[in-house]
Amino acid sequence: MTLGTVEDRPLVVSLLAGDGVLGAFGLGVAAEVFGYDYRRLGMPRFDFAVVTDRPGLVRTDTGLTLHVEHGLERLAVSDIVLVTAWEDLSRPVSSPVLDALRAVHARGGQIVSHCTGAFVVAAAGLLDGKRATTHWRYAGELAARYPAVDVDPRVLYVDEGTIISGAGTASGVDALLHLVRREWGAAAANGLAREMVVPPHRDGGQAQYIDEPVARCEDDLLGLVLDWARAHLAEDISVETLARRALMSPRSFARRFKATTGTTPHAWLLGQRLAAAEALLEESDAPVEEIARLVGFGTAAGFREQFSRRRGVSPRAYRQTFRTGSAPVEVVPAGEGTAA
Template structure:
């Protein structure tokens, strides 16, 4: 269970990505019933540490703090700088004793230097994925996705994707209800699937009224219905081919992937908050039967619906 987090920094740390980690793991939200974590920023040197933005931050904890952490998080760091040997040693030791490791953006290069990406799927900001693959040929770089959970090592893309990866960790450790509560406080979506595209080809849709916002709201309210591409295309008044292409461009995921993700999310809520049988939940969220629900739930969450319910139900 996640209890103790150390954010590891040194000269050149990106303050925004460090702020993401502080916001995600360092704020006391116990007044909302959210478990509190021990959190600290640490590094190979204490005192004033220069950031990439021309100002310094005060780091009070040394690398000995890493030895106590369940999660060691590395924010964006200089890709071409020299990673201190003590940082590499601390990361390897943390991994060897069973801690989880999380990187945000170019923090993946630090993990690569420590050998933690060898033979492992990983990602970073889309601008740097080719460089990551070139510098660490044993890593299996997955370009453009928001984050990759590869067991005890989680790598995320730029900036906001670090929030997605952090919420993913909260969801794994404490359930969808806790992750959603944290997301509400942060005013961000509670769930963006790790396989979603990092960026959208058309960040702003054409100003011709063809937006999928209303359709997405309708989908979430009608998950028990048949939501295949043909049905959704008719509702959007488009041909199926045009609808599928435009939906992927604007939303960042195919209609099938997006609908399936919403169904799993709704199933999580029902598993946590109700005692409905699995078969009924499967029908309520549109999977039709318990076997289909189990298949998709296990693929997305890595556990069965019953295991999830035992872990996170009230």
């Protein structure tokens, strides 16, 4: 799906609150992204509302209540449907909810699940044969209950085109920023991240949780090294180079980097270079060869190969997309190629 910008009306975004319980965090994140006018950032107008199969008072998981006016009929006109966390996984999802989601998918609407919302999308059969994620605590149950779904418990989010699944809690921010980046560009996503005071981009393949606690002083030093790397992407940056700046051996640095960020130095650098390239393609007229040099790819051919493999379109097509005002064609599922 390409959402783009609809000139004569706002994009309709609906948050599906199921089982009579609404995840307060998921609601807050969705409202922050779609409940404000961010046209100054290059995003379209949105018409955001909460939807439930039984309109009226809906209890949030924090105990607060919210009056929800809209029923499932709103999903029939929604461009984006957000499926928030489902509290009681033992209760079957109602047929009207499943039918409404299937109808959204059939007409090409965008569906984004958050946390255990993936169970609802899977129950509708929309994840069969696809990769998906959920909160790591429930990943085993999702895989057991829906064996046709390729469940990845390690990642923050998975992009399968018209269906994006996000893991638990804060990864909902990452999944929605990814959607904004995919549809309206890096500049819009970065501007929105600044408004929300969150990191602008965490790749979907990054780990959901970190096994090792990180000492504060080492964490601060690593942050300085990452800042240096972002400012020197044009250079040939190796693990050895980063390790020297962190005053560690390459092996210790790689281990500490993975423990802190959930990914490898190589995968992190590749993600940073691709994100920088996106911004240059959107905002500058620099030739592809120059962009490849500025962001640290050895050759233009290597840059084109990596960009096309990870983003699903060539650099030239990506630039043309944002010059014409339409959205990117397709995105390779997040997390591909993140292991070094």
